[in-house]
Amino acid sequence: MADYLPDDAPSIEAVDIMQEEFDEPMPNANVMIPDVTIAEALDIKEQLSEIDGISSVMWLDDVMDLTVPLEMADDEMLSSYYQDDAALISITIEEEQEVAVTNEVYDLIGEEGALTGEAVTTAVSQQMAGDESMYAALLLVPIIIIILILSTNSWIEPVFFLTAIGVSILINLGTNIFLGEVSFITQSVAPILQLAVSLDYAIFLLHSFSDYRKKVDDPTTAMKLAMKRSFPAIIASASTTFFGFMALTFMEFGIGSDLGINLVKGILLSFISVIIFLPALTLMFYKWIDKTQHRQFxxxxxxxxxxxxxxxxxxxxxxxxxxxxxxxxxxxTTFIYGAGEHPENTRAGQDAIATEEIFGKETPMVLLVPAEDRGTEEELVREIEALDNVSGVMSYVNVAGAAVPPEYLDESVTDQFYSDHYARITIFAETETEGDAAFSLIEEVKETADSYYDDTHLLGESVTLYDxxxxxxxxxxxxxxxxxxxxxxxxxxxxxxxxxxxxxxxxxxxxxxxxxxxxxxxxxxxxxxxxxxxxxxxxxxxxxxxxxxxxxxxxxxxxxxxxxxxxxxxxxxxxxxxxxxxxxxxxxxxxxxxxxxxxxxxxxxxxxxxxxxxxxxxxxxxxxxxxxxxxxxxxxxxxxxxxxxx
Missing domain, CATH: 1.20.1640.10 (Multidrug efflux transporter AcrB transmembrane domain)
Structure with missing residues (x-):
């Protein structure tokens, strides 16, 4: 869904800056492994890093020295990664690799483990789009056929209706290749919506044809009269739907344009099909209509x-x-701006519940601030840590310490936190990805960061939903x-x-x-x-x-x-x-x-x-x-x- 935000949205600009400045991307999924020791968790972390499509893996060993006894570790830091013998490992799944990677991760962690996060939502959405559209169509077509049989006097007429609109739907889906890509929402909704909205045009025409057949002997003349009689109703019906859907294409949020273009294209193709293809089809096979007459139900x-x-x-x-x-x-009304929660009867929904039971709510976001002096950064981090609904903050100044010069440490450590221009601070929020609490916290973090620096950028799933x-x-x-x-x-x-x-x-x-x-x-x-x-x-x-x-x-x-x-x-x-x-x-x-x-x-x-x-x-x-x-x-x-x- 974030792909459909305009390029000048603050969260999208922040993502672009982070990708330019840092090699290490922001985690977009969490892997939860129950009943493991530290050594076993490290082994799973290693296996995760070897999966193609996972660009980074982060766990406890990246934020503290594991040779130090856990009893001496900061409780707040430790509880974000390891508690009740369960490990929570953050991973970054590359774009367009979500489905393949999540399937590999499931194979690795088995039924006991859990996988959650933004990338999982994307993978689930992509997988279900095609399957569920087909399932919906298989349920829907018989219902429509029954409705049409009840509303007509011929067994074959419903087939003509569905053929005329079905042809236009297939052409519409095929022409999407010229758009390059379409949203999973469009893929799920547009074909079925096109069928429902434009079936009326075919019904108007064939009902008029049926009426004129009773008055005129020649089928061609009856069709000409039917087209003349039904055309005003069809053009008015198609025009209102066409212009209504056209309004969606002017949305700044790109999902409206994506769906709008598909529906506008679909209405146009359905209209052409009913005016050109359906009359030809009907006149070629009108004898079938005569032979398959049934009583009015x-x-x-x-x-x-x-x-x-x-x-x-x-x-x-x-x-x-x-x-x-x-x-x-x-x-x-109370609104949800993202994809909403996964149903509890799905793997993704059950994994979210299992992870939350042990580690609670944890929504990460990243704050980019100028890499100036570590003293200012330390003050900012302390103030953010004190905010309500913040469970933890990870930055150079609280992992390595503000007093330790970055040049004294290995680049693999410092590169996580500093680029040539920016310091990266990861904030963990105890909120849902959206809602009043999440959005209020985003505003507080922005306000706090802006009081220290002129140039600040915030990104993450919650921030995207806020935009x-x-x-x-x-x-x-x-x-x-x-x-x-x-x-x-x-x-x-x-x-x-x-x-x-x-x-x-x-x-x-x-x-x-x-x-x-x-x-x-x-x-x-x-x-x-x-x-x-x-x-x-x-x-x-x-x-x-x-x-x-x-x-x-x-x-x-x-x-x-x-x-x-x-x-x-x-x-x-x-x-x-x-x-x-x-x-x-x-x-x-x-x-x-x-x-x-x-x-x-x-x-x-x-x-x-x-x-x-x-x-x-x-x-x-x-x-x-x-x-x-x-x-x-x-x-x-x-x-x-x-x-x-x-």
């Missing part, structure tokens, strides 16, 4: 509109009561505004109305706020990347329901009264919207169930719940708003031509 929703409209006032009152608390709650928080909070406001504005413009052009975009956006945005407020009321922390992406994805993906509904109402309103038009629209479009919402919701909940990655799982839960909420709002709240503001809509819509009665 779900009865028509006749009379539902009448019942729904009886609930319009209670529905509006309920939403009015919920909307303000939901808006306030969703902006006060992430600062950047994504700025992104959130910008992306949300851009999404709403672009979607509003598409709706304005589609309906040639000033009021319809407002009514539609209020309906969908209310469902977004209620969705994002639930974690606040259930006191469940929310992965911020999920929050940021779902704000855009839910609005862009589910506004299609509102477009389909409103477009049908608008046409009927030119032939009948508002109440009659809305009742008929509910009867005619409820099932189509339900099919679309159930597919998107299934996608979300399956991602939530199948993914062990907290970010992907969080996006899945929010998407599944968001699709259901959007469906409820479009069916119960949108009709009420359209009827109540009928006069306003008529006056603010160009050439509305609404039915006036006798």
């Amino acid at each position: 779900i009865p028509d929703f006749k009379g539902v509109g009448k019942r729904v409209m009886k609930l319009r006032i209670p529905s509006l009152i309920l939403v009015m009561l919920l909307i303000v608390p939901a808006f306030l709650a969703q902006s006060n 992430m928080r600062e950047i994504v909070q700025k992104d959130n406001t910008f992306v949300n505004i851009m999404t709403v504005v672009t979607v509003a413009l598409v709706l304005l052009i589609t309906f040639r109305s000033l009021s319809i975009p407002v009514v539609l956006l209020i309906t969908i945005q209310a469902s977004v706020w209620i969705n994002l407020a639930i974690p606040y009321f259930t006191d469940a922390p929310l992965v911020y990347i999920g929050y940021l992406l779902i704000s855009t994805i839910q609005l862009a993906a589910t506004v299609d329901y509102g477009i389909l509904f409103t477009e049908n109402y608008y046409k009927l309103r030119q032939e009948m009264t508002a109440l009659e038009a809305i009742k008929k629209t509910i009867d005619e479009k409820l099932f189509a919207i339900f099919v679309s919402a159930s597919i998107l919701s299934s996608v979300g909940f399956i991602l939530w169930i199948t993914s062990t990655n907290p970010v992907v799982s969080s996006i899945g839960l929010l998407l599944g719940r968001g699709a259901l909420l959007a469906f409820i709002m479009v069916v119960f709240v949108l009709p009420a708003l359209l009827v109540i503001f009928d006069k306003v809509i008529e006056k603010t819509t160009w050439k509305a031509n609404f039915y006036k009665g006798k």
Whole structure:
């Protein structure tokens, strides 16, 4: 995730400086070995250093002379490396070697040992991305086929839907080669999300084709009429989703751009596939549709509109009561900015618990300060050691001693702590990698270091997450505004109305706020990347329901009264919207169930719940708003031509 921070983020600049100045990199993983002697731990340390892809290994012998009895060692220093007959060895795993190295380390330490740290999180994420996407797809495709079979009158039609969108998904995945690389989050989410969001286009077209087949004998003529009839709905639906996802590409935090480019590319390819490939495929094999007809499994929703409209006032009152608390709650949710904790049923989750039980919480960060005089450095180290939540500090002045000139010692010792320009101080924090305590400590360390030196740099996983928080909070406001504005413009052009975009956006945005407020009321922390992406994805993906509904109402309103038009629209479009919402919701909940990655799982839960909420709002709240503001809509819509009665 740190790779997606901009180059001028303070933690990224600090990493660049340390890589330039020091040969010894910062540890990014810890190996915990229970029930070992000092000699056995040293032997394991040696074996770890021989593994390709591990660039450095650090343990107790690097910070104290092991010929001195342990009873005489500093307790605080000792407890960071060896206690209760367990050794905690710090290692640095090279970039892009995480998966191979972690597997080798597991082979070395067996089931009893534990491996934790940032590199482990990366390895787990990389390994699960492909496997879990495939698992999710294997679960999802049968569910979608069942939903489509229930919603059509042909056994073969669902195959046409999935073929048209499946082709565009494969092309989209293939064209990622031109991007060079994609995030594991994109790999896990984008293909499934593309399927769910763009399947509507194929459904719109083939449903129209099916209708015209009953009126026209020639299949080619029926397809031409179907394309003409469904094109406005498809282009409006694709445009809102396209521009909604386009907003993600403007995020300063690169994960948004990574996912946004993939989804924008996917929507474009799906649109082209449905407009060019699907009609050709259907006309070549339309006889298969005829031969595989089956009875309608779900009865028509006749009379539902009448019942729904009886609930319009209670529905509006309920939403009015919920909307303000939901808006306030969703902006006060507790957020997680990183990947979150590993589930307890995984090896990584169990290793984290085992290590914490013996050594407690220990999050390292590195402070770089000018290598001027050791007296100032010693004062700074003492002040940092006194800070709350600091379990230990490792620097030259407290390992070798401020009075010992560096030139008296071997370079292998001094090179760990000094470069030509900087002194390196490693701080061990008794905090999680993120949260109020971790972020407060980062601010305190920065403030303390800045009081001694003009040029200071702080780096580490916690510091990266701190920068992430600062950047994504700025992104959130910008992306949300851009999404709403672009979607509003598409709706304005589609309906040639000033009021319809407002009514539609209020309906969908209310469902977004209620969705994002639930974690606040259930006191469940929310992965911020999920929050940021779902704000855009839910609005862009589910506004299609509102477009389909409103477009049908608008046409009927030119032939009948508002109440009659809305009742008929509910009867005619409820099932189509339900099919679309159930597919998107299934996608979300399956991602939530199948993914062990907290970010992907969080996006899945929010998407599944968001699709259901959007469906409820479009069916119960949108009709009420359209009827109540009928006069306003008529006056603010160009050439509305609404039915006036006798």
